[in-house]
Amino acid sequence: MRAAYIEELGPPEVIRLGDLPAPVPGAGEVLVDVLATAVDPVDALVRSGVFRTPLPFPFVLGRDLVGTVAEPAAGFAAGEAVWCNSLGHGGRQGAAAERVAVAADRLYRLPDGVPPLEAVAVLHPAATAYLALFNHGELLPGETVLVAGAGGNVGSALVALAARAGARVLATASPRDHAYVRALGAAEVVDYREPAARLAELAPDGIDLHVDTSGRHDLETAVGLLAHRGRVLLLAGPGARPVLPVGPLYMKDASVRGFAISRATVAELAEAAAALNDMLAGGGLRPRALEVLPLEAVAEVHRRMEAGELRGRRVVLRVAGADGGR
Ligand SMILES: NC(=O)c1ccc[n+]([C@@H]2O[C@H](COP(=O)([O-])OP(=O)(O)OC[C@H]3O[C@@H](n4cnc5c(N)ncnc54)[C@H](OP(=O)(O)O)[C@@H]3O)[C@@H](O)[C@H]2O)c1
The missing domain is CATH 3.40.50.720 (NAD(P)-binding Rossmann-like Domain)
Incomplete structure (x- = not known):
């Protein structure tokens, strides 16, 4: 499967784009066909080593994904639209790949009618805001x-x-x-x-x-x-x-x-996810400025982010070919 990954810590130049073996889901995991992933500031902190966390190399980049369930598992049906915002940390592989195995308790259903590319753009900042305000603040x-x-x-x-x-x-x-x-x-x-x-x-x-x-x-x-x-x-x-x-x-x-969302517990993330899904379903959570690029742009987006060129805007990387509109 195609993936954006690193084999060592370093600048955006260490990012590789290529084929890796698809993950085999373990007990309690769900295999997801990834439609898109977002690029978050924390991706650069992890890639560069500023935020130290165990990384299994080759390490797939990315925190958030939106996609569909590839095969039935752990109460999820094949084809269900789902999202996750806690990959790529603490030994977990990241989201920037065609297929990702996600622990079922970190996977949430995307409400009907919510545009998936808009949703994946807001997951990280909005979940951060929720946990910052209510759990820590x-x-x-x-x-x-x-x-x-x-x-x-x-x-x-x-x-x-x-x-x-x-x-x-x-x-x-x-x-x-x-x-x-x-x-x-x-x-x-x-x-x-x-x-x-x-x-x-x-x-x-x-x-x-x-x-x-x-x-x-x-x-x-x-x-x-x-x-x-x-x-x-x-x-x-x-x-x-x-x-x-x-x-x-x-x-x-x-x-x-x-406060760092990377350290949030599964229960805290699930509470934030429920609030986000409510807001997404009601149309109350939308990115202000959204740029959609192919996965191949990942290193360039990391460069732009570190140069301060993404202030106030979100970049989503499309992984699957479909247009994501539903
Ligand atoms: N701890 C966590 O869990 C967590 C999670 C997510 C993100 N973050 C961090 O949160 C930070 C913000 O991320 P973001 O995506 O929201 O960035 P962003 O979109 O670039 O927002 C930063 C904002 O700060 C404003 N700003 C610049 N200088 C300022 C000043 N002196 N006083 C007040 N505002 C000022 C900027 O306005 P102008 O552009 O008009 O100057 C911009 O609107 C990043 O450092 C990111 O790493 C942390």
Whole structure:
């Protein structure tokens, strides 16, 4: 079967495109014919070795897939439309191949009528947003959340999910993204170049949950804006080494937490999947800018992603020949 894989860690040049033996599903696994996979920032972190995880070489790249069940197994019928967003980590092979064996408890049915290429584009940022807000950020209805980088893929999903859950959403974004971010449900949107005093005015009782997707962390400012028992959730910027203002943090009973979706449990992923499927079925979760390319473009897409050229847009790699429209 055709696959995009690596045999060593390194830059995009280590990516190979070629034939590998098709996987043989083990007990509790389902064989999936892959229609498409997405390219996520974490794929580059794994490929380069920045995010260390056991890799069986040759290692197939890719976190997310959408496809159809190849043969009946574990309660799934042949031909059912399915998706997965937790491949390519912890010893699991990735999604960028014609056939993938997926553990049944990591495989979810795609609701009828949802365009599969749009779905696979939003799985990673939206599941990240769900787990960040509710499992790690412990966001409650009526709380105030600040989403920095709200025009981006994860940021826009954070805004939509937090607003849907009844939180008051403050957001920072470039002015060109303000209308889009407001339409997603943000109560207030501020240019991220404006001084933090503007955010303090908008949240006089403080921020309950602060999430910055840009990776440029200013914890002096973030902790200063927090409410009593506020939380700063870190999920981006692997190289950032910001100064932590210890006194203001503990005197507010506040906390700084880290979160990586790669570490999510099967139960957490399943909970997020149910919420995503609800939103997908209702048409409430769609990529803002979607580019569909053939699997052969994988190395070039990794290069563009690392050069910062994919900001706010999603790239989906088509693996099977079908057009994916249903
Ligand atoms: N921890 C996890 O589980 C997890 C999961 C998924 C993704 N991530 C990480 O999340 C990050 C975001 O991914 P993404 O796909 O959403 O990226 P993205 O689409 O590029 O979004 C980043 C956003 O940040 C904005 N931005 C840039 N500088 C800023 C600043 N100083 N203040 C506020 N906003 C600023 C950008 O706006 P402009 O383009 O207008 O400058 C852009 O809208 C990546 O680092 C990714 O690795 C983590």
